[in-house]
Amino acid sequence: MKQLAFRLFLVLLLQIGFFLGGVGPGSMALALTPEQQLYNEAWRIVSRSYLDDSFNDHNWWTVRQKTLRKRALAERSETYDAIQESLALLGDPFTRLMRPDQYRNLKVTTSGELTGVGLQVAKDNDSGSLIVIAPVQGSPAEAAGIGPRDRILQIDSALTQDLSLDDAATRMRGEPGSAVKLVIQKGEQTPQGIELIRERISLNPVSSALKQTARGRLGYLRLNQFNANATAEFEAAVRDLQQQGAEAFILDLRNNPGGLLQAGIAIARMWIDEGAIVYTADRLGILDSFQATHSALSDAPLVVLVNAGTASASEILAGALQDSGRAQLVGTTTFGKGLIQSLFELSDGSGMAVTVAKYETPAHHDINKLGIQPDLSIEAEGLRRDQLATEADPQYMAAIELLESGPAAIASPPEQRSAV
Numbered sequence: 064m065k066q067l068a069f070r071l072f073l074v075l076l077l078q079i080g081f082f083l084g085g086v087g088p089g090s091m092a093l094a095l096t097p098e099q100q101l102y103n104e105a106w107r108i109v110s111r112s113y114l115d116d117s118f119n120d121h122n123w124w125t126v127r128q129k130t131l132r133k134r135a136l137a138e139r140s141e142t143y144d145a146i147q148e149s150l151a152l153l154g155d156p157f158t159r160l161m162r163p164d165q166y167r168n169l170k171v172t173t174s175g176e177l178t179g180v181g182l183q184v185a186k187d188n189d190s191g192s193l194i195v196i197a198p199v200q201g202s203p204a205e206a207a208g209i210g211p212r213d214r215i216l217q218i219d220s221a222l223t224q225d226l227s228l229d230d231a232a233t234r235m236r237g238e239p240g241s242a243v244k245l246v247i248q249k250g251e252q253t254p255q256g257i258e259l260i261r262e263r264i265s266l267n268p269v270s271s272a273l274k275q276t277a278r279g280r281l282g283y284l285r286l287n288q289f290n291a292n293a294t295a296e297f298e299a300a301v302r303d304l305q306q307q308g309a310e311a312f313i314l315d316l317r318n319n320p321g322g323l324l325q326a327g328i329a330i331a332r333m334w335i336d337e338g339a340i341v342y343t344a345d346r347l348g349i350l351d352s353f354q355a356t357h358s359a360l361s362d363a364p365l366v367v368l369v370n371a372g373t374a375s376a377s378e379i380l381a382g383a384l385q386d387s388g389r390a391q392l393v394g395t396t397t398f399g400k401g402l403i404q405s406l407f408e409l410s411d412g413s414g415m416a417v418t419v420a421k422y423e424t425p426a427h428h429d430i431n432k433l434g435i436q437p438d439l440s441i442e443a444e445g446l447r448r449d450q451l452a453t454e455a456d457p458q459y460m461a462a463i464e465l466l467e468s469g470p471a472a473i474a475s476p477p478e479q480r481s482a483v
Contacts, residue, residue, distance in 0.1 A: 103131075147159075157416060178261060180243060199288075212371050215245055239262055312363055330380055370443070393458050
């Protein structure tokens with residue numbers, strides 16, 4: 064009887080070991096090597112959090128078991144490769160592993176500074192191309208004329224089709240004063256080589272100015288990205304323009320590649336007093352929403368400028384303002400990134416960005432890969448930075464015309480109203 068009880072206990076113990084993460088029926092979690100444990104850590108994050116619970120039609124348990132059985136994972140670099148290969152099966156360029164230096168760089172970027180050429184990029188999952196979302200304002204890339212949807216074919220001697228998104232980003236970062244050569248293709252034009260000198264780039268997210276138009280005082284706000292400084296700086300800029308007598312606003316989101324979701328929601332609440340800002344849906348299809356909080360700073364007329372470089376959190380803000388009727392959009396169709404990623408730090412200091420939800424605008428539009436259509440389509444190709452918000456900027460001039468002639472036109476200052 065004791066012998067039978069012992070056998071039953073042994074079978075149960077082996078089954079528990081298999082369930083907890085061993086690589087075979089006779090393995091237990093405690094027997095895993097440090098490299099296998101790190102792989103398991105990454106695997107579990109995806110298993111619990113990834114938006115698509117079919118895992119792109121892959122059995123995620125089987126992916127794990129095959130990897131741990133077939134790969135020795137003797138060194139950390141092999142473990143990283145194994146994690147990346149497993150993530151590649153998901154077919155999602157936004158779900159990715161970042162090695163410790165890459166993860167630190169990402170955290171620095173969202174905190175407000177980076178060193179490199181100043182490009183926000185993404186991988187086209189269908190073609191494998193590295194696509195520019197937007198250049199950072201004032202960066203070497205912007206000065207060289209690199210624009211949204213340009214394709215980067217080569218970084219120095221490396222073809223970008225052979226690189227992961229983070230590998231490509233790492234190659235473009237580097238010490239200030241060092242050079243990197245990119246091969247860029249614009250549309251169907253012949254690819255061209257461009258040499259850029261890396262710089263330390265301060266990511267000042269907000270710039271503003273009071274403009275005097277023929278009909279009144281206009282507050283111009285340019286938001287470059289949603290980093291950790293964006294919410295406070297944007298609120299301060301709006302209040303300053305109000306104190307200067309701004310009677311209407313133009314919000315410029317052109318070439319804003321996004322950033323922190325919460326910053327986008329917070330800035331939307333500065334314009335929208337009630338109603339939905341954005342809806343999100345997780346892997347279970349459970350719909351959640353972020354609502355306005357009756358804390359709008361202004362109800363003055365507002366027009367928003369957008370283009371193909373307006374992406375992610377910028378699209379959440381633009382979609383909320385458009386669908387709520389709070390603002391009209393002028394420009395060209397936005398980038399079309401309707402997925403939300405969360406960051407997870409692994410135990411060795413590396414990190415993962417994992418797609419955990421998708422979002423819809425207040426009118427329940429799914430804009431992923433489609434973008435947001437502006438209310439007024441106006442092209443503005445080849446604008447230099449010094450031409451933005453000037454008479455040479457057709458989108459900006461169209462926005463002023465909308466504000467002056469629309470149902471919520473700028474009110475003329477008292478001393479000028481009689482002259483109309």
